[in-house]
Amino acid sequence: MSEILIKVVINGLLMGGIYALISLGLTLIFGVVRIVNFAHGEFLMLSMYASYWLFQLWGIDPYVSVLIIAPLFFVFGMIVQRGIFQPILNAPEVSKIFAAIGLVMVLQNLALLFWKGDYRAIKTISSGLLIGPEGFMIGLPRFIAFLAAVSIMLGLYFFIKNTYTGKAIRATGQDQGAALLMGINTKRIFLIAFGIGSSCVGIAGCLLMPIYSVFPTVGAYFVLVAFVIVVLGGLGSMLGAFIGGLIIGLVEALSGYFISSTYKEAIYFIIFWFLLIYKPTGLFGSVSQE
Amino acid sequence: MKKTLVVLLAIFFVAISLNEGYAVTEIKIGHLLPLSGSAAAPIGQEMLAATQLAIKHVNDNGGIKSLGGAKIKLVTVDTQGDPQIGMTQTERLINVEKVSAIIGAYQSAVTFPSTAVAEKYRIPWVVDLAAKAEITERGFKYVFRPAQCPSSGNADSTIEFLKWIGGKTGKPAKTMAMIYENTDWGQDLAKTLRRRAPEIKVKIILDEPYPPNSGNLMPLAVKIKGVNADVISITGYTVDDISICQLIERMRIEPMAVIWSGAGSLDQTFIPSIGYRGTNYQYTADGWGGYDACVKTPWAKKVWDDFKQMTGKNMSELSVDAYVAARVLAAALEKAKSTDPEAIRDALSQIKIKGDLADFLGFPIEFDEKGQNPYKKYVTKQIYEGKYQLVWPPHLASHDYKPIWPVPKWDERK
Numbered sequence: 001m002s003e004i005l006i007k008v009v010i011n012g013l014l015m016g017g018i019y020a021l022i023s024l025g026l027t028l029i030f031g032v033v034r035i036v037n038f039a040h041g042e043f044l045m046l047s048m049y050a051s052y053w054l055f056q057l058w059g060i061d062p063y064v065s066v067l068i069i070a071p072l073f074f075v076f077g078m079i080v081q082r083g084i085f086q087p088i089l090n091a092p093e094v095s096k097i098f099a100a101i102g103l104v105m106v107l108q109n110l111a112l113l114f115w116k117g118d119y120r121a122i123k124t125i126s127s128g129l130l131i132g133p134e135g136f137m138i139g140l141p142r143f144i145a146f147l148a149a150v151s152i153m154l155g156l157y158f159f160i161k162n163t164y165t166g167k168a169i170r171a172t173g174q175d176q177g178a179a180l181l182m183g184i185n186t187k188r189i190f191l192i193a194f195g196i197g198s199s200c201v202g203i204a205g206c207l208l209m210p211i212y213s214v215f216p217t218v219g220a221y222f223v224l225v226a227f228v229i230v231v232l233g234g235l236g237s238m239l240g241a242f243i244g245g246l247i248i249g250l251v252e253a254l255s256g257y258f259i260s261s262t263y264k265e266a267i268y269f270i271i272f273w274f275l276l277i278y279k280p281t282g283l284f285g286s287v288s289q290e
Numbered sequence: 291m292k293k294t295l296v297v298l299l300a301i302f303f304v305a306i307s308l309n310e311g312y313a314v315t316e317i318k319i320g321h322l323l324p325l326s327g328s329a330a331a332p333i334g335q336e337m338l339a340a341t342q343l344a345i346k347h348v349n350d351n352g353g354i355k356s357l358g359g360a361k362i363k364l365v366t367v368d369t370q371g372d373p374q375i376g377m378t379q380t381e382r383l384i385n386v387e388k389v390s391a392i393i394g395a396y397q398s399a400v401t402f403p404s405t406a407v408a409e410k411y412r413i414p415w416v417v418d419l420a421a422k423a424e425i426t427e428r429g430f431k432y433v434f435r436p437a438q439c440p441s442s443g444n445a446d447s448t449i450e451f452l453k454w455i456g457g458k459t460g461k462p463a464k465t466m467a468m469i470y471e472n473t474d475w476g477q478d479l480a481k482t483l484r485r486r487a488p489e490i491k492v493k494i495i496l497d498e499p500y501p502p503n504s505g506n507l508m509p510l511a512v513k514i515k516g517v518n519a520d521v522i523s524i525t526g527y528t529v530d531d532i533s534i535c536q537l538i539e540r541m542r543i544e545p546m547a548v549i550w551s552g553a554g555s556l557d558q559t560f561i562p563s564i565g566y567r568g569t570n571y572q573y574t575a576d577g578w579g580g581y582d583a584c585v586k587t588p589w590a591k592k593v594w595d596d597f598k599q600m601t602g603k604n605m606s607e608l609s610v611d612a613y614v615a616a617r618v619l620a621a622a623l624e625k626a627k628s629t630d631p632e633a634i635r636d637a638l639s640q641i642k643i644k645g646d647l648a649d650f651l652g653f654p655i656e657f658d659e660k661g662q663n664p665y666k667k668y669v670t671k672q673i674y675e676g677k678y679q680l681v682w683p684p685h686l687a688s689h690d691y692k693p694i695w696p697v698p699k700w701d702e703r704k
Contacts, residue, residue, distance in 0.1 A: 004516070008509050015506040116332060119528040121563035128565065130540060139540065212505070213529045213559065221503045249506070256509030261500035262472050 003136075008257045009250065010138060016249020017146030018208060022222050023229040023241040024153060025200035031236025032173040032193035035085050038100040040226060041219025042107035043198055047073055047205025048214035049115060055122050055209070062124060062209040063144070069202045077198025078191045085194070086187065111216035121213040141210040148207055152200060153242045160238075169193055173236060228272055234285020243283060247271075314360045317629050319345075319619065320383035320413075321364050322394030322404065324371035330397060331371075333608055337396055337418060338366065339601045340609035344616035347593070354620065356627040362620060365389060369400050376400035380407040390629045391416065391622075393615055398422035398441075405433045414622075414635040418615040419608060423478065426662040432631075434638050434661040436618040437611035437651055439668060441475055444551040444575040445482035447668035448523055451549070451573070451682045453490045459695050463546055465495045467519035469510065469534065470551075471526045472499035479525045479551055495519055503529050511537035518545075525551040532563050539568035539700065546696035550574040552668065561676050567704060570675065571697035575668040577607035579652040580678065583669070583686040584610075589646040614651050618643065652686050 026040045037043075050069050054060040060068070084103060088095050126144070130137040160166035171179040172189040180186050212218070229248050233240025248268055255267040275282070321341060324334040345362050353359040365387050369376040376395055383389045384407075391414045395401045401420035408415045409430045416434050417425060423440035426433060439446070456462025468483055470476035476499060487494050496517045500510055507530060514522060522545045524534055531554025538548065554560060555574040578584065581604070585594045593613065597605050605613070618641065623629075626637035643655035653665040670682040672693050680686055681693035 004512055008512060011506065011508040015508075018505075119532075119557060119559055121529075121532055121559050123563050123565060127563075128536070128540070128568075137540070213532060213563070215529070218503075221505065225505075252506055253509045256500075256506070257512055260498065261504060261507070261510050265501065 004257075007136060008253050010136065011142075012250040012253025013246055014138060014142040014146045014249070015253065016246035017149040018142070018204065018211075018245075019222070019225050019229055019249055020242045020245025021145065021149040021152065021204040021207065022201060023226045023233070023245055024149075024156065024238060025197035025204070026223075026226050027230045027233065027236055027238060027241040028156070028200070029194055029197035030230065032169055033081065033085065033190045034176075035096055035194075036100065037197070038097070038223070039080075039103040039107060040201060041221075041223030042104050042111075043073070043077075043201045043219070044205050044208070044222055045111060045214065045216065045219040046076075046107065047202040048209050048212075048218060049111065049120075050202075051206040051209040052120055052122060052214055055124065061126075062122070062206045063126070066203050066206045069206050070199045073202030074195040074199040076202075077195040080198070081191050081194035086190065089190075108216050108219075115216065117216060119213040119215045122209060124210050127210050139211070141207070145204075145207040145211070148203065149242070149245070152203065153238060156196070156200075156238055165189075165192065228268060231282055232272060232275060234282030237282065237284040240282055240284035314357050314629055316363050317354065317357070317360050317623060318363050318365055318387055318389045320380070320387060320389035320392035320394070321366040322369050322376055322379060322383075322392065322400065323366065323396055324400070325366075325368040326370055334368075334371075334396055336601065336603065336606075336609055337612035340597060340605070340612035341366075341393060341418070341616045343593070343597055343600055344613045344620070347596075348617070348620040354623045356624050357629070360629075362623070364393075369395055369397075369404075371397055371400065373400050373403050376404040377407050380404045384408065384411045384413050389413070390631055391619055391634050393418060393612075393619060396420060396612075398425065401425055405430065408432060412635070413631045414619075414638055416615045416619045416638070418612045426660045429660055431661075432635055434618075434657050434663075436655045436657070436663045437614040437666060438577070439666050440662065442478045442482035443666075444525070444668050445479040445523075446486070447575050447670060447682075448483065448549050448551070449486045449490055450667070451670040452492065452521065454682055454684075455693065455695050456490070461546070461696060462490070463492055463520035465517075465519045466492050466521045466523055467496035467498075467514050467517050467545075468494055469496075469498050469500065469514065469522065469524045469526070471502045471530065473502060475553075476525045483523060492521070500526075500530070502527055504533070507533045508537060510534070511541055511543065514538075515541055515543045520546045522548045523551070524548060524555075526554050528554040528557040528559060531555050531557070532560060535560070535564050535568055535572065539564070542700045544699055548572050548697075549670075552576055555673075556678070561673065566675055569673045570703065571694055572673045573681075573693075574671055574673065574678070576671050576678065576680075577668055578610050579669050579680055579686045580671075582688060583680045584650055584652050587646055587649060590650045593650065610651065614647060614655070617647050618655060621647075 029037050047069055051062045051065045054065040084099055088099055126140050129140040131140050132138050160170055168184045168189050171184055172186050176186055229244035230241055233244030251268045252264045255264045323338055324330040345364050349361045353361045367379040392408055393416050395404055396419045398420040402422055402425055405415050409432050414432045419438055421438050421441040426435050452463055470480045552575045561569045585591055594605055622634055622637040622641055626633040639657055648654045655663055658664045669680055671678040672681050679691040680688050
């Protein structure tokens with residue numbers, strides 16, 4: 001029994017790592033740019049397709065394609081910010097929400113148009129590989145995704161803590177007006193933050209490709225979890241997104257085993273609901289004034 | 291004034307009666323499919339080609355001979371996958387286009403309410419692919435489903451296959467773990483399995499629904515491994531079927547066999563994304579027997595080749611069902627010797643088709659009092675080295691392939 005429990009817990013934590021990776025970008029964009037990017041799931045879908053096609057057409061392993069897709073999505077994120085969200089920066093919240101939802105529609109339907117509704121999956125060298133001691137073997141791709149989530153979280157943390165740009169990003173996140181007065185080009189910071197956020201989700205897409213299939217609406221399944229995680233961990237908090245991801249992964253795995261997979265969403269939404277009642281800012285949240 | 295009116299009326303009636311006297315040259319058939327606006331549209335287009343091909347074959351072979359060689363004219367409308375549009379277009383087809391019968395509408399959600407409209411106007415409807423059980427279960431008089439089973443048909447075939455293979459090999463399965471996606475389709479199948487498992491003395495020891503497109507099915511796989519059932523029945527769509535199949539291999543779950551309910555396990559990505567080792571010996575239900583089993587006669591080869599030439603694609607369950615539905619309606623018109631919907635309905639209800647068309651479908655075609663073809667079944671196939679080998683029912687089974695039961699342990703596999 002305890003052996004099974006350990007297995008389920010490990011599996012839940014690994015899945016939580018993937019959720020965390022997806023949520024990191026979302027929370028960064030929200031924390032700095034103050035835009036709830038509903039199209040985050042579609043970014044994930046696009047990066048999965050990108051990784052899929054790089055593998056199909058040129059045989060580039062998803063782990064290698066990270067090197068291409070991460071910068072590509074940095075630029076893509078900046079373009080989206082510059083072209084769509086920057087012009088409506090001072091518009092009412094509703095406009096921003098609709099702009100994001102419009103982006104969801106466009107990206108989903110473009111994917112449907114170009115790549116049809118088919119499910120596409122790839123089998124890479126690492127797909128079936130297992131590591132770990134006998135009896136507690138775990139899939140290598142999930143382990144890699146987990147490690148990547150941890151290292152990206154740490155990397156971002158140090159970047160934001162120690163570099164000049166990082167400090168500017170934090171300042172902008174804390175108080176746009178004050179940051180502007182201190183001579184920070186906040187528009188440029190928004191572009192960078194959006195770029196980094198998109199880059200994170202781009203990496204998540206590559207790491208997810210050996211584990212999961214891609215189809216035009218794949219984003220919807222992950223973005224819901226990502227939103228729960230981001231709010232659970234505290235909007236804008238990277239540590240929160242990471243811990244929140246692990247919690248949701250664990251809850252999902254444990255409830256899937258002990259109760260039923262059907263109810264896993266119900267269960268983490270109940271936890272979410274209690275949290276909103278007792279600690280509306282989330283576990284590590286600071287953004288509460290708005 | 292009155293006189294003129296009387297004269298005009300007289301002329302009108304004479305004209306109508308004269309018209310009746312003329313031989314029919316064209317029979318209008320309504321046709322509904324989703325051709326745009328949703329993810330279903332590509333399938334709609336493929337089925338459209340199959341139905342058009344069927345009508346072309348009938349017309350090129352002299353049309354409906356009992357009606358003096360009258361040609362069938364297909365009036366196709368796009369439902370966009372919307373039940374509301376399906377219903378209003380059905381009204382229009384009946385009242386404006388004056389069609390004699392209708393074929394359609396691929397999706398259950400559209401077919402179910404639209405057939406109710408046709409029933410109200412007493413216009414016969416031949417269902418192509420829609421599988422919802424209630425479409426025929428309502429006891430409508432004007433709805434006929436020749437080529438498709440009700441949605442729980444996969445489960446019926448699973449039960450019948452288990453009974454057959456148990457008897458044949460002397461190693462019947464005694465316990466079953468049942469895993470299914472928790473929407474209508476999965477629930478329907480689960481209900482049927484639950485009801486019919488006692489018939490073959492199989493005890494269901496795990497009954498687990500799961501939400502489609504789950505990111506993490508490992509906890510579920512741990513449960514499956516824990517109960518150690520003889521047979522695992524899995525009903526799901528592509529993403530989850532791939533995940534579960536990978537988990538079964540990775541966690542070395544060792545049942546006598548895994549039986550999939552089609553859908554995901556038939557997807558073109560299923561075998562390539564898992565590999566031969568993981569997919570070998572998996573059993574799956576399929577709506578159509580495939581080329582080797584069903585395309586044997588020159589007649590069927592012509593259909594296959596013409597479709598390939600027309601669309602560049604091989605025929606599948608989708609296009610076969612659409613083709614068969616149209617040919618069944620044509621056969622009914624031939625038998626009815628009339629374009630009157632009532633006569634066509636009566637002809638459909640009495641029709642018995644054997645020979646080329648039935649061989650192509652794999653089963654004889656006739657209708658029970660509910661309008662369902664009781665002979666149509668899902669076939670069972672076993673995957674081996676990337677190919678789907680037909681193993682059941684025996685009259686369609688491949689001669690070169692013997693089903694392997696129970697399947698080899700993971701250690702014994704390459």
